[in-house]
Amino acid sequence: MCGIVGYIGNKQAQPILLGCLEKLEYRGYDSCGVAIAGKDIEVYKDAIRVKMLGEVSPKLNGTTGIGHTRWATHGVPSQINAHPHLDCSGNIAVVHNGVINNCQELKARLIREGHTFTSETDTEVIPHLIEKYYHGNLEEATAAALDDIDGSYAIIVLAKDRAELVVARKDSPLILGLGDRENYIASDVPAILDHTDRVVYLEDGDLAVITRNEIKIKQNGSDVRRDEQKVSWNVEEAQKAGYEHFMLKEIHEQPKVIRNTLAEYTRATEHPVDLLGARDTGTDSMLLLACGTSYHAAMIGKYIIRELLKIPPRIEIASEFNYYSDVLSRAVAIAITQSGETADTLKAMKKLKEAGCRVLAVTNVVGSTASRIANETIYTRAGPEMSVAATKSFTAQLMALYWLGITQSRIDARKLASLLTELRQLPGKVQQILDDEAIIAKQARNLSRFENVFFIGRGINYPVALEGALKLKEISYIHAEGYASGELKHGPFALLGESSPVIAIVSKDNTHDAMLTNIKEVKARRSPVIALAEEGDEAIEEVADAVISLPRVESLFSPVVNTVALQLLAYYTAKERGCPIDFPRNLAKSVTVE
Numbered sequence: 001m002c003g004i005v006g007y008i009g010n011k012q013a014q015p016i017l018l019g020c021l022e023k024l025e026y027r028g029y030d031s032c033g034v035a036i037a038g039k040d041i042e043v044y045k046d047a048i049r050v051k052m053l054g055e056v057s058p059k060l061n062g063t064t065g066i067g068h069t070r071w072a073t074h075g076v077p078s079q080i081n082a083h084p085h086l087d088c089s090g091n092i093a094v095v096h097n098g099v100i101n102n103c104q105e106l107k108a109r110l111i112r113e114g115h116t117f118t119s120e121t122d123t124e125v126i127p128h129l130i131e132k133y134y135h136g137n138l139e140e141a142t143a144a145a146l147d148d149i150d151g152s153y154a155i156i157v158l159a160k161d162r163a164e165l166v167v168a169r170k171d172s173p174l175i176l177g178l179g180d181r182e183n184y185i186a187s188d189v190p191a192i193l194d195h196t197d198r199v200v201y202l203e204d205g206d207l208a209v210i211t212r213n214e215i216k217i218k219q220n221g222s223d224v225r226r227d228e229q230k231v232s233w234n235v236e237e238a239q240k241a242g243y244e245h246f247m248l249k250e251i252h253e254q255p256k257v258i259r260n261t262l263a264e265y266t267r268a269t270e271h272p273v274d275l276l277g278a279r280d281t282g283t284d285s286m287l288l289l290a291c292g293t294s295y296h297a298a299m300i301g302k303y304i305i306r307e308l309l310k311i312p313p314r315i316e317i318a319s320e321f322n323y324y325s326d327v328l329s330r331a332v333a334i335a336i337t338q339s340g341e342t343a344d345t346l347k348a349m350k351k352l353k354e355a356g357c358r359v360l361a362v363t364n365v366v367g368s369t370a371s372r373i374a375n376e377t378i379y380t381r382a383g384p385e386m387s388v389a390a391t392k393s394f395t396a397q398l399m400a401l402y403w404l405g406i407t408q409s410r411i412d413a414r415k416l417a418s419l420l421t422e423l424r425q426l427p428g429k430v431q432q433i434l435d436d437e438a439i440i441a442k443q444a445r446n447l448s449r450f451e452n453v454f455f456i457g458r459g460i461n462y463p464v465a466l467e468g469a470l471k472l473k474e475i476s477y478i479h480a481e482g483y484a485s486g487e488l489k490h491g492p493f494a495l496l497g498e499s500s501p502v503i504a505i506v507s508k509d510n511t512h513d514a515m516l517t518n519i520k521e522v523k524a525r526r527s528p529v530i531a532l533a534e535e536g537d538e539a540i541e542e543v544a545d546a547v548i549s550l551p552r553v554e555s556l557f558s559p560v561v562n563t564v565a566l567q568l569l570a571y572y573t574a575k576e577r578g579c580p581i582d583f584p585r586n587l588a589k590s591v592t593v594e
């Protein structure tokens with residue numbers, strides 16, 4: 001994780017870098033810093049947020065600089081461990097996103113050679129290695145230093161008296177933003193949207209020299225061309241637009257996201273991947289994998305594909321899949337990752353590709369690493385998601401999975417037509433939930449008093465229970481567990497009682513009666529029950545303490561309406577508890593370390 005930025009041009013670099021860094025805080029924000037090349041390299045860094053750094057740092061003069069916002073991997077968040085890091089002479093400064101695996105060995109060697117270190121970070125070996133190899137050519141010295149390194153990195157190198165920045169990437173994202181007699185470097189597009197929409201996506205192994213007028217990219221020592229692309233996201237999409245938090249704005253964007261994603265898929269004439277081929281090659285031929293919230297989308301995908309394609313796909317948490325050696329013969333693997341940069345997911349994708357599998361990425365970020373590894377990519381059209389907690393990107397992932405399932409299903413034509421009609425009605429139904437959010441906010445006020453909450457669901461709404469619990473715990477810091485309803489009595493029942501509320505997600509399908517029974521069992525143990533149920537579900541109203549009534553939808557689509565309601569419940573609970581909703585402690589949006 002971590003976010004890095006660089007600027008070289010004719011304007012003062014410090015305010016530009018700070019502005020860009022604020023947009024990258026979703027990647028980590030435990031400390032931050034900037035280095036500006038003036039007469040000397042001046043560094044200002046601390047274990048504070050970017051906004052505060054802007055308020056307390058002195059004015060650093062110079063039109064070339066680099067910046068960093070950190071998510072600690074090696075060493076606690078502190079001023080000393082914050083980036084940028086310097087070499088011994090103070091003439092070379094580096095910001096880094098990634099992990100240097102052989103840093104201990106390199107550090108020991110450099111210490112023997114006379115280098116002194118100040119921080120506990122792995123990054124600090126980089127400026128020292130560059131210093132060691134520097135004989136007047138920064139590009140060559142950086143290339144030599146990177147040859148010694150085993151690990152992942154996106155780096156920007158700044159050196160005194162040089163009108164250039166040297167950048168490189170391997171397994172961590174890095175983009176260049178092109179301006180008029182100025183250039184930008186950043187971990188991600190939203191950082192530079194205020195300044196330019198002209199972007200170059202660097203590839204793994206690229207090393208580039210950036211001046212204010214030029215970029216020169218090399219791969220293995222030879223010049224390469226990377227095409228300039230125009231970004232379709234706009235500045236407004238990456239701003240709060242009057243909402244108190246990005247998360248609330250992003251929850252409210254979901255009707256539009258569903259509409260946009262469906263419109264795009266409807267326009268497309270070709271199916272990105274032949275899932276039917278997977279069906280014909282047997283039941284062992286499809287794998288869905290992902291991490292975090294995207295894994296919950298994959299779990300729902302399993303139900304969708306089972307229902308519509310009659311294939312029972314295997315699903316895996318990407319980080320666990322990476323330890324298996326027996327699942328490499330699959331015909332089709334679908335990797336779901338909103339950022340397209342999650343290290344574990346990328347590793348799994350590479351492993352599958354090397355084994356000859358066909359890999360399909362479902363991602364929200366054009367040009368992301370996942371899209372480059374994959375044989376084919378389905379883009380979700382959620383727009384930039386700034387809040388750490390995934391909301392609209394999850395809904396867009398579900399749309400991609402529904403679309404894949406529906407367009408390739410062989411269920412009868414009438415049923416298919418009715419599913420398509422329902423799908424198109426979803427934005428309106430989600431809007432209804434948003435319009436009634438005050439009802440959910442009221443329940444959230446009640447929920448905010450508790451410290452342990454269980455979420456239960458069955459069938460396609462079991463993953464929704466997991467996602468509801470994840471959302472609540474990550475932003476409100478309430479301990480929450482999601483359970484398949486039937487499993488609650490195999491252990492968690494021991495914790496039920498007046499201080500352990502249960503959120504029951506009920507759908508009007510073949511799970512309904514069992515859910516009703518489960519709610520009664522929970523009530524008998526005195527746990528307060530808040531149920532999410534279809535409007536007019538009197539049976540549930542009779543047993544639950546409170547019911548959040550949701551519009552009627554086809555069971556297959558119930559995860560969408562239920563998840564939106566749970567996102568609002570988590571949001572308003574966290575708000576009631578005064579939590580920093582967009583930047584939950586210890587979390588980052590893009591997890592680029594294993």
Ligand code: G6P
Binds near residue numbers: 390
């Ligand atoms: C982080 C984010 C989650 C996200 C997960 C997987 O933990 O905070 O919101 O679900 O990474 O990210 P991906 O980009 O692969 O979907």
